[in-house]
Amino acid sequence: AQTVTQSQPEMSVQEAETVTLSCTYDTSESDYYLFWYKQPPSRQMILVIRQEAYKQQNATENRFSVNFQKAAKSFSLKISDSQLGDAAMYFCAYRSRPGNTPLVFGKGTRLSVIA
Amino acid sequence: DVKVTQSSRYLVKRTGEKVFLECVQDMDHENMFWYRQDPGLGLRLIYFSYDVKMKEKGDIPEGYSVSREKKERFSLILESASTNQTSMYLCASSVPGLNSPLHFGNGTRLTVT
Numbered sequence: 001a002q003t004v005t006q007s008q009p010e011m012s013v014q015e016a017e018t019v020t021l022s023c024t025y026d027t028s029e030s031d032y033y034l035f036w037y038k039q040p041p042s043r044q045m046i047l048v049i050r051q052e053a054y055k056q057q058n059a060t061e062n063r064f065s066v067n068f069q070k071a072a073k074s075f076s077l078k079i080s081d082s083q084l085g086d087a088a089m090y091f092c093a094y095r096s097r098p099g100n101t102p103l104v105f106g107k108g109t110r111l112s113v114i115a
Numbered sequence: 116d117v118k119v120t121q122s123s124r125y126l127v128k129r130t131g132e133k134v135f136l137e138c139v140q141d142m143d144h145e146n147m148f149w150y151r152q153d154p155g156l157g158l159r160l161i162y163f164s165y166d167v168k169m170k171e172k173g174d175i176p177e178g179y180s181v182s183r184e185k186k187e188r189f190s191l192i193l194e195s196a197s198t199n200q201t202s203m204y205l206c207a208s209s210v211p212g213l214n215s216p217l218h219f220g221n222g223t224r225l226t227v228t
Contacts, residue, residue: 107157
């Protein structure tokens with residue numbers, strides 16, 4: 001079974017600084033997708049960014065980018081110019097084929113942003 | 116925008132009660148999911164459904180059942196609530212596709228006393 005590991009239960013970052021959240025996964029599949037979700041205190045889970053395993057170029061969405069290392073099965077999230085609104089739980093998730101397969105989530109990293 | 120609506124934000128029930136958690140999505144999504152979220156355990160899949168009247172067990176289905184009589188509605192049922200089912204319950208929906216993201220509701224925090 002596929003597993004997703006987030007080794008940092010909690011992280012903190014100063015406002016305007018950069019922070020990296022780690023995620024590793026275990027799979028024998030070659031075609032899959034990886035996702036990062038954000039859950040602020042309001043509880044609404046929001047998609048932050050996603051990456052296809054076959055794409056070598058790392059995905060970027062504004063201040064959020066990933067470092068995808070397929071051979072190492074690593075999918076870290078980098079948040080640049082951290083803002084107070086970035087404080088949230090962050091979950092890494094994985095899906096392999098077929099496309100109806102549910103997402104497998106990691107246990108999450110709680111990010112605090114210090115003013 | 117996709118909207119996934121969970122009928123209750125907070126719910127308090129007694130041990131042994133039958134509990135219904137309702138979820139409705141407005142974007143004609145084929146797939147619907149129920150996850151349970153607990154501190155330190157992340158999101159764990161309870162049940163999911165690819166289509167009306169079909170269901171698949173997830174990782175922790177014991178003590179739960181589901182119903183999907185209409186495409187837009189996916190109900191989670193706790194047949195006889197127990198204190199270890201006190202948790203946050205998240206409903207999500209999606210279209211089929213490897214890259215298709217899940218769209219989540221706001222969650223129901225259930226307390227069983």
